[in-house]
Structures are given as C-alpha cells and as structure tokens.
Amino acid sequence: MPFISNTEEQIRKMLQTIGVSSFKELLKNIPDELFVKNNLGLDAPLSEIEIAKKVTQLSKKNISTQENINFLGGGIYDHFIPAAVDYITSRPEFYSAYTPYQAEVSQGTLQFIYEFQTMICELTGMDAANASMYDGASAAAEALLMAKHYNRKKKFLIADTIHPLYKEVIKTYTSALDVEIVYIPQEDGQVNIEFIKDNIDKDVAAVLVQSPNFFGIIEDMKKIDPIVHKQRRTLLIAAVDPISLMLLNSPAEYNADIVVGEGQALGNHQNYGGPLFGFFASKKKFVRKMPGRIIGATHDTQDRRGYVMTLQTREQHIRRDKATSNICTNESLCALAATVYMVLLGKKGLRKVSEQCLQKSHYLFDKINNIDGFEPAFSAPFFKEFVVRSDFEVDLVLRNMFEKGYFAGIDLTPYGYDDHLLIAVTEKRTKAELDNFAKKLEEDTKKLYL
Amino acid sequence: MVTKTIFEKSVKNRTGFSLANSKIKTDVKELIPDKLRRKKQPNLPEVSELDALRHYIEISAKNHFIEKGFYPLGSCTMKYNPQINEMVCTLPGFTHIHPMQPEASVQGALEIMYELQKDLANISGFSQVSLQPVAGAQGEFTGVNIIYNYHKSKSRDPKKIIMPDSSHGTNPATTTMHGFEVVEIKSTDEGKVDLEALKEVVDDDVAGFMLTNPNTLGVFETQVKEIADIIHSVGGLMYMDGANMNAILGYIRPGDMGFDITHFNLHKTFSTPHGGGGPGNGGVGVTAELEEFLPSPIISKKEGKYYLDYSAENSIGKVHSFFGNFAVMVKAYMYIKMLGEKGLKRVAENAVINSNYVMNQIKEYFPVPFHDDIMHEFVASGKNYREYGIKTLDIAKRLLDYGVHAPTIYFPLIVKEALMIEPTETEGKETLDGFIEAMKIISKEAKENPEELKKAPTKPPIARLDETEAIKNLDIKFDFNQEK
Numbered sequence: 049m050p051f052i053s054n055t056e057e058q059i060r061k062m063l064q065t066i067g068v069s070s071f072k073e074l075l076k077n078i079p080d081e082l083f084v085k086n087n088l089g090l091d092a093p094l095s096e097i098e099i100a101k102k103v104t105q106l107s108k109k110n111i112s113t114q115e116n117i118n119f120l121g122g123g124i125y126d127h128f129i130p131a132a133v134d135y136i137t138s139r140p141e142f143y144s145a146y147t148p149y150q151a152e153v154s155q156g157t158l159q160f161i162y163e164f165q166t167m168i169c170e171l172t173g174m175d176a177a178n179a180s181m182y183d184g185a186s187a188a189a190e191a192l193l194m195a196k197h198y199n200r201k202k203k204f205l206i207a208d209t210i211h212p213l214y215k216e217v218i219k220t221y222t223s224a225l226d227v228e229i230v231y232i233p234q235e236d237g238q239v240n241i242e243f244i245k246d247n248i249d250k251d252v253a254a255v256l257v258q259s260p261n262f263f264g265i266i267e268d269m270k271k272i273d274p275i276v277h278k279q280r281r282t283l284l285i286a287a288v289d290p291i292s293l294m295l296l297n298s299p300a301e302y303n304a305d306i307v308v309g310e311g312q313a314l315g316n317h318q319n320y321g322g323p324l325f326g327f328f329a330s331k332k333k334f335v336r337k338m339p340g341r342i343i344g345a346t347h348d349t350q351d352r353r354g355y356v357m358t359l360q361t362r363e364q365h366i367r368r369d370k371a372t373s374n375i376c377t378n379e380s381l382c383a384l385a386a387t388v389y390m391v392l393l394g395k396k397g398l399r400k401v402s403e404q405c406l407q408k409s410h411y412l413f414d415k416i417n418n419i420d421g422f423e424p425a426f427s428a429p430f431f432k433e434f435v436v437r438s439d440f441e442v443d444l445v446l447r448n449m450f451e452k453g454y455f456a457g458i459d460l461t462p463y464g465y466d467d468h469l470l471i472a473v474t475e476k477r478t479k480a481e482l483d484n485f486a487k488k489l490e491e492d493t494k495k496l497y498l
Numbered sequence: 499m500v501t502k503t504i505f506e507k508s509v510k511n512r513t514g515f516s517l518a519n520s521k522i523k524t525d526v527k528e529l530i531p532d533k534l535r536r537k538k539q540p541n542l543p544e545v546s547e548l549d550a551l552r553h554y555i556e557i558s559a560k561n562h563f564i565e566k567g568f569y570p571l572g573s574c575t576m577k578y579n580p581q582i583n584e585m586v587c588t589l590p591g592f593t594h595i596h597p598m599q600p601e602a603s604v605q606g607a608l609e610i611m612y613e614l615q616k617d618l619a620n621i622s623g624f625s626q627v628s629l630q631p632v633a634g635a636q637g638e639f640t641g642v643n644i645i646y647n648y649h650k651s652k653s654r655d656p657k658k659i660i661m662p663d664s665s666h667g668t669n670p671a672t673t674t675m676h677g678f679e680v681v682e683i684k685s686t687d688e689g690k691v692d693l694e695a696l697k698e699v700v701d702d703d704v705a706g707f708m709l710t711n712p713n714t715l716g717v718f719e720t721q722v723k724e725i726a727d728i729i730h731s732v733g734g735l736m737y738m739d740g741a742n743m744n745a746i747l748g749y750i751r752p753g754d755m756g757f758d759i760t761h762f763n764l765h766k767t768f769s770t771p772h773g774g775g776g777p778g779n780g781g782v783g784v785t786a787e788l789e790e791f792l793p794s795p796i797i798s799k800k801e802g803k804y805y806l807d808y809s810a811e812n813s814i815g816k817v818h819s820f821f822g823n824f825a826v827m828v829k830a831y832m833y834i835k836m837l838g839e840k841g842l843k844r845v846a847e848n849a850v851i852n853s854n855y856v857m858n859q860i861k862e863y864f865p866v867p868f869h870d871d872i873m874h875e876f877v878a879s880g881k882n883y884r885e886y887g888i889k890t891l892d893i894a895k896r897l898l899d900y901g902v903h904a905p906t907i908y909f910p911l912i913v914k915e916a917l918m919i920e921p922t923e924t925e926g927k928e929t930l931d932g933f934i935e936a937m938k939i940i941s942k943e944a945k946e947n948p949e950e951l952k953k954a955p956t957k958p959p960i961a962r963l964d965e966t967e968a969i970k971n972l973d974i975k976f977d978f979n980q981e982k
C-alpha cells in the first residue's frame with residue numbers, strides 16, 4: 049500500500065499497546081447500521097505507472113492554449129509566466145506547508161505574504177492588503193459585505209458592466225441578507241454616471257465599479273468618486289486588473305476605499321479556471337473590518353525582525369460567529385506565484401507587459417474592424433480586451449476559427465449581447481500572429497457572405 | 499538569521515525578465531487619455547532572476563513542511579502528498595486551458611471532473627457532488643445556502659442553525675455570514691452532542707444542524723442517527739462538515755448517517771497539499787432530493803461526451819467564478835484512482851490506529867478529557883502544567899525545537915489549554931514514537947525547568963515573536979521611506 053508507512057507487524061504492536069485486538073475494536077461503539085454494507089463502486093486501484101499514463105492521455109485530450117492561439121479573456125488571461133515562478137511554487141517548502149500558525153517555523157510563508165501585501169498596496173495605492181481571497185468574484189462579494197458591516201447601510205449600487213460571473217457570485221453571497229442591489233446601466237460600454245447621481249442616497253452602503261470592466265473598457269472613475277463620497281460613509285469599491293495598474297490611474301488616485309480583483313494574471317496559469325486568487329486592499333481605516341489573513345512585522349525576544357499573522361481577532365478561528373468573514377483556507381500559493389512574478393518583472397518589466405497588452409489589443413482592434421461585417425461595439429477607451437459587433441453569427445465564426453487553430457474570443461450572446469464578440473490580447477501575441485488571425489478571420493467571414 | 503525584504507535588495511535597472519520588443523509601437527498617450535493615465539509609478543523591486551531565486555529559496559528554508567518533518571496539526575490532516583500528483587498536474591494540457599474554451603477542446607478535463615464527482619459521491623454515499631466550492635468554508639457556505647433554498651422552495655423561512663460548541667470556527671462564521679442565527683449547544687462529558695440540550699432548542703425555527711463527524715475532539719458521534727431524527731422531525735436538514743472524513747473513508751459514509759449535505763476538503767482527506775494556506779477545494783455532496791439546488795454547472799455525460807450542465811432549475815447559482823480549483827481536482831482524482839476502495843480503507847485504519855496509539859502513550863502526561871471513541875485525532879490538555887507557570891503555547895513552541903510542528907492549540911475552545919493532535923495515516927510508528935518521547939521530555943522540562951521552556955523555541959531561525967507589538971505598531975507593508 050503506497051503512502052502508508054506502518055507495516056503489518058508495526059500495526060499489530062500498536063494495537064497491542066493500545067490494548068485492543070483489531071482496528072474494528074476501536075470502533076466498537078459505532079452502531080452497526082452506520083457501516084458501509086456493499087462495495088463503494090470505485091475502480092480497481094492503479095499503480096503509479098498506470099495512473100501517470102492514464103492522466104497524461106487525458107491531458108492530451110485537451111487542446112491547450114499552447115497549441116491554439118488564444119484570444120480568450122473574460123477574467124482569465126494568457127500572460128507569459130517566467131519559468132522561475134513555477135520553480136519557486138513547486139518547492140515543497142512552500143506548497144506542502146499549512147497556514148502559518150506557528151510563526152517561528154513559517155517565516156518563509158509569512159515573509160513572502162508581507163512582500164505580496166506590499167506590492168498589492170503599491171499597485172493599488174492602498175494602505176493595507178490581505179493574504180488573498182478565493183477569486184476576484186468572492187473578493188468583490190466580501191468587499192460589499194465589509195462595506196455593509198462598516199456603515200450598516202443596506203443598498204448596493206453595482207455597475208452592470210462588471211463581470212457577469214461576479215454578479216452571480218455576489219447574488220449567492222447576499223441572497224439571504226437584508227440588502228438591495230441596484231444595477232447601474234451601461235451606456236456605450238461604460239457605467240451611466242448620471243444614473244449613479246440620480247440613484248445614490250444616504251442608504252447606499254457601497255458603489256462597486258470594475259475598471260477595466262467586463263468589456264475591457266476603462267471606466268471614468270474620477271468622475272464617480274465625488275458622487276459616491278458626497279454621501280456620508282458610503283464606500284467606493286473598485287475591481288481592477290492588476291496588469292492595467294501600471295498604466296491606468298491607481299485606485300488611490302480616484303479615492304477608492306476598497307480595491308479587489310482577480311489576481312490570476314499575475315504569474316498564475318489558467319488551469320481551466322482554478323485555482324485563481326482574489327486580492328483585497330483598502331484604506332488604512334478599514335483594516336480592522338477586512339476579511340482574511342493579514343501578516344504583520346514584529347520582533348522576537350532578541351529584537352530580530354520577523355513576521356506573524358496579525359489582527360487575528362477579525363477571523364473565524366478566534367471570533368467565530370462574529371468574524372468579519374468565514375474564510376480560512378485561502379489561495380496562498382497563487383499569491384506566491386504573483387509575488388515571484390512581480391519581483392522578476394519589476395517595475396520596468398510589468399510596465400512593458402502592460403504597454404504591449406495595450407498596443408497589441410488596439411492593433412488587432414483596428415485590423416478586425418477593417419474587415420467587412422465587423423465594427424466596434426463601443427467607442428470608449430479600453431485596455432487589453434475589446435468588443436466587436438459582427439454581422440455574422442458569432443458562434444459560427446468562433447467554431448470556424450477554432451478549426452483553424454484559434455480560440456478567437458468569447459461569444460457575448462449568453463450575457464445578453466447578441467452578435468458581440470469579446471477579444472483579449474496579451475503581450476504573448478506577436479504581430480505576425482495578429483496579422484494572420486485577422487487575415488484568416490477575413491477569409492473565413494468572406495465565405496459567409498456568399 | 500534575518501532575511502532582508504526583497505525591496506531592500508533592489509538595484510536600479512536590474513530585471514529578472516525578458517520580453518521581445520514589440521513591433522507595434524503606438525504611443526501609449528494616444529491610446530489612453532491623460533486623465534485616465536497613472537501619475538505615480540508603483541515601487542516594485544528590481545532584481546535579477548538569480549537574486550529572486552536566492553531570496554525565495556533562503557526564506558523557504560525557514561518553513562516547516564511535510565517532507566521535512568512530522569506535522570500533527572489537528573483538524574488539518576497534514577498527510578503526505580504523492581509526488582506523481584504534483585508532476586502530472588503541471589502538464590500543459592491542464593495548466594494551459596482556459597475556462598471559456600469550447601467543450602470539445604476540454605474533454606480530458608471534464609472527464610476528470612466527472613469521474614471525481616462520481617467517486618466522491620460513492621465515497622460519501624450521496625447522489626451528486628458539485629466541485630465548485632474552493633475551500634471547506636466555501637463548501638459550508640454552499641451547504642448553508644442549499645439549506646436556505648430548500649426551505650424557501652417549501653415556503654418556509656426558519657432562522658436557526660444548531661451546532662455543538664466543539665465546532666470549527668468556520669461553522670458559526672459561515673452561518674452568520676449567510677444570514678442565519680447560530681445556536682450553540684453544549685457537549686456532554688464524553689465530548690458528544692448533548693441530546694437533551696438539543697431537544698430543548700429544537701423547534702420549527704430550526705433550518706438545520708451542522709456537525710463534524712468524527713467531531714473536532716476526534717470523538718465519533720455515535721448517536722448521529724438520533725440527532726438526525728430529531729432535526730428531520732422538525733423539517734431541518736443535516737449538514738456534515740467533512741473536514742474529518744479521513745477517519746471514516748471506506749467504512750462509514752455521511753449519506754448513511756442521516757446527513758443531507760457534506761463538504762469535502764480535498765486538501766485534507768484527498769492528499770492535495772495546502773500550499774502554505776491554500777489553494778484547496780471544498781466540493782459539496784447532497785442527497786437526491788437536494789440535487790436540484792447544487793451550484794451550476796455540474797459535469798454531465800451524454801453520448802460519450804462530457805459537458806457543462808446548467809440544467810438544475812433551482813440551482814443556488816455560483817460561488818466561484820468558474821468551476822472550482824481544477825488543478826486541485828486533478829490531484830484528488832489521481833489519489834482516489836491510485837488507492838481504490840481498499841486503499842481508502844487502509845487510510846482510515848492507519849489514521850485511527852496512529853491517533854489512538856499516540857493518545858494511549860501520552861495521556862498519562864497530557865490528560866485527554868474526551869477519550870472515548872477516539873478516531874483520527876484527539877485533544878490533550880496542557881493544563882496540569884499551569885502550576886509551573888507553563889501554558890500550552892510554551893509546550894507547542896518547545897515541540898518546534900524537536901523538529902515537530904506543534905499541534906493545533908487555538909481550538910476547540912471546550913478543552914482548556916488544548917493540544918489537538920492528528921498524526922495522519924502516512925506516518926510510521928518510529929515517527930510517532932519520536933513524538934511521544936518528545937512530549938514526555940517536555941513534560942519533565944515543564945516541571946523541572948519551566949523558565950527554560952518559556953524561552954522556547956531556540957532552534958528555529960527566529961525566537962518567539964511578539965504578537966502584541968504586531969497589533970500595536972501595525973506594520974503590514976514595507977515602508978519605502980524608512981532608509982532615507
């Protein structure tokens with residue numbers, strides 16, 4: 049039996065020491081009716097060679113974004129990940145440790161999280177960041193709950209332009225709470241700021257806006273700030289793409305109170321959508337309301353600098369039903385990948401990535417809109433992702449392009465935008481790839497005209 | 499040895515990254531209007547690849563981890579993580595697939611998820627499993643939400659969820675976060691649910707009961723069926739916190755114990771590593787009656803093809819952006835396929851025997867107030883050493899000097915000076931004997947030399963850290979102005 053160390057002989061000795069004759073005797077008080085009667089119906093066990101072969105074959109049944117050219121985004125992005133990132137995250141010192149409950153033997157984990165928190169604060173301009181949330185969607189939901197705990201208000205204004213899956217998760221997280229959600233409609237792909245003006249009042253706990261939003265469009269956050277903050281204690285929550293923050297206004301520049309986002313773009317693989325990680329940052333005055341773990345620096349008995357989990361009285365393991373959140377296990381290893389990624393790229397590298405996303409996506413945007421039957425869906429500025437409207441059935445275009453070796457984008461029909469296609473371009477795409485893609489798309493759709 | 503932060507190692511104009519210059523060179527200023535452009539650049543470090551690797555390898559060596567030594571952290575099931583799982587889950591056919599790809603291009607991934615759903619359903623005695631919740635606590639949230647929607651579908655609106663005072667912190671935290679009221683009931687002297695106390699609080703306003711079985715004292719709740727009958731008689735549902743499923747694998751199933759819902763901690767029971775705090779995965783299993791409420795999509799199969807099935811009409815919706823932590827699922831899938839039924843039973847047997855063995859050997863030194871029907875873990879108490887001025891914290895810190903990770907000490911709250919010890923099945927007798935020996939020595943030290951014990955730990959890279967200072971002088975990010 050693999051992964052078990054005790055031999056039959058050792059087990060016999062241990063049972064003897066315990067003073068029982070068999071394993072079953074240890075369970076003697078458990079009613080008979082509770083035991084499994086029949087077989088569980090699992091497959092016969094496989095050896096390491098067999099399972100490795102089987103699972104490798106299964107992996108080959110998937111067509112990866114290394115084979116096809118990938119323009120899928122929608123929250124998960126195909127950015128380049130330096131080999132050194134995976135090298136560090138595959139060290140057992142990091143991946144097979146538990147939550148750093150014993151600080152003295154967890155300084156590796158604690159220090160990288162402190163560095164992670166620092167860099168998230170640098171990117172967002174916030175004063176405090178936590179150690180990670182499950183994903184961007186749950187981070188957004190928990191930000192709303194945090195605002196509600198802070199100001200005891202019950203209404204949320206949420207941009208209709210946020211990621212539709214964020215909306216779904218927020219709905220689940222708030223379904224049994226006494227809160228009202230009002231969606232701010234969009235106009236030309238951006239939130240309608242007049243609507244916020246007309247609908248905000250003293251009962252609004254928070255206004256949540258994503259920028260770049262689901263359509264890739266940059267929201268005019270500076271205009272939203274004064275409208276929100278005119279209300280006493282009402283909070284502005286921004287959901288952001290960390291890569292964009294090298295070029296776009298930092299949330300501090302538009303006075304956001306809480307900043308959340310999906311962190312996958314920072315050094316984490318797409319992994320079919322999980323694990324992801326949410327980052328969560330805020331102004332200092334809200335730190336005691338924050339969900340999740342926070343690492344702080346302190347000193348040991350010999351006055352040496354070290355790190356511990358801090359402000360733990362917010363958390364479920366201490367505060368139980370009065371905790372700020374139920375989160376326990378988080379996505380620490382993903383935060384490690386993000387940390388190493390940001391460190392390797394540094395300020396120049398990450399800026400270069402950000403610039404290339406911007407330049408390349410705009411280049412492709414122009415190319416596609418020059419093809420007959422395609423036009424821009426919106427005119428507002430965007431970052432690395434954009435929407436085109438098409439005369440053709442989007443589903444058919446995507447299927448044809450898939451056969452040519454492309455994941456050409458996301459069909460927005462299920463989200464209420466018939467004939468709209470969402471296309472993401474990262475730094476990984478080369479000019480030649482973009483040119484070829486546009487050419488093939490043109491050839492392919494030309495046929496559809498006939 | 500103190501390691502400087504990576505920020506203090508930064509050297510202007512160094513980089514650990516290469517990216518070809520783009521042939522597309524449009525001026526950024528033309529693409530983003532000035533008012534939307536960032537003014538103050540973030541301060542990220544500038545280091546070479548070697549600098550970065552040296553830094554993270556240096557700090558990594560300060561961690562305790564399962565391959566380094568024993569990790570009897572109760573409730574956390576720190577078992578060994580098979581290497582083959584770590585290798586295979588990094589294949590590009592898994593890491594480089596996007597969740598919005600066409601189903602035809604992810605058949606391998608969907609097959610793994612489908613099979614894992616099925617295996618977990620069989621292991622738990624439930625009818626269907628959703629893999630979407632990404633942690634135990636999110637599984638609990640999903641379960642509580644199912645309870646909520648189940649009652650709603652029956653036009654009921656009960657407000658209370660009952661749980662024993664031994665429950666894990668996430669149980670009450672989840673319950674109030676969701677909008678229910680927590681009713682905590684006392685445990686008996688045997689560490690089990692007090693049926694009389696339960697009967698007193700049960701009424702029509704009870705939505706459900708949350709129970710960990712074996713519970714967090716490591717004690718099997720032998721009267722679980724009676725509890726289920728009481729709760730079901732008022733229309734409530736039974737939720738099992740499945741964090742302790744390691745103890746009963748292959749022998750006892752939540753579905754046969756009267757539970758309606760359970761969550762799985764793939765990162766505990768099914769040997770996926772904890773990643774220094776995550777990611778894990780916390781799928782949820784339910785009875786046939788509750789299937790319609792599971793988060794969407796689940797993975798279904800039709801005519802030999804796997805697909806994302808959104809057909810559940812009363813689905814509670816989504817708790818995660820996509821389908822849960824897929825990379826973690828691959829590892830749990832492999833683990834179950836390698837062990838099979840017989841292997842899973844060996845896991846439970848060895849987990850329970852190891853724990854009973856250690857308890858038997860140390861209870862003379864560290865009494866175990868709840869010691870009947872002990873399964874995969876037990877909770878000892880350090881309270882006998884109070885008269886020497888020694889707390890459990892001191893004992894825990896001293897264990898670090900012996901190369902062992904300390905047991906869980908912050909809970910359960912109903913044992914004074916708790917030491918929650920879970921050896922897991924992957925440890926051999928010699929390791930357990932070493933631990934027992936260390937506990938005996940510490941017991942002696944506590945009596946004979948308590949002042950020395952309070953100085954523990956002395957072997958790790960750093961001595962005891964001042965948590966009060968950390969709260970008082972909150973320092974949660976590097977101060978770039980401090981050097982200047």
Ligand SMILES: Cc1ncc(COP(=O)(O)O)c(C=O)c1O
Binds near residue numbers: 573633634742778
């Ligand atoms: C008994 C018990 N329940 C629930 C949880 C929560 O699980 P997770 O940390 O995966 O959210 C844990 C683990 O910490 C646990 O030990």
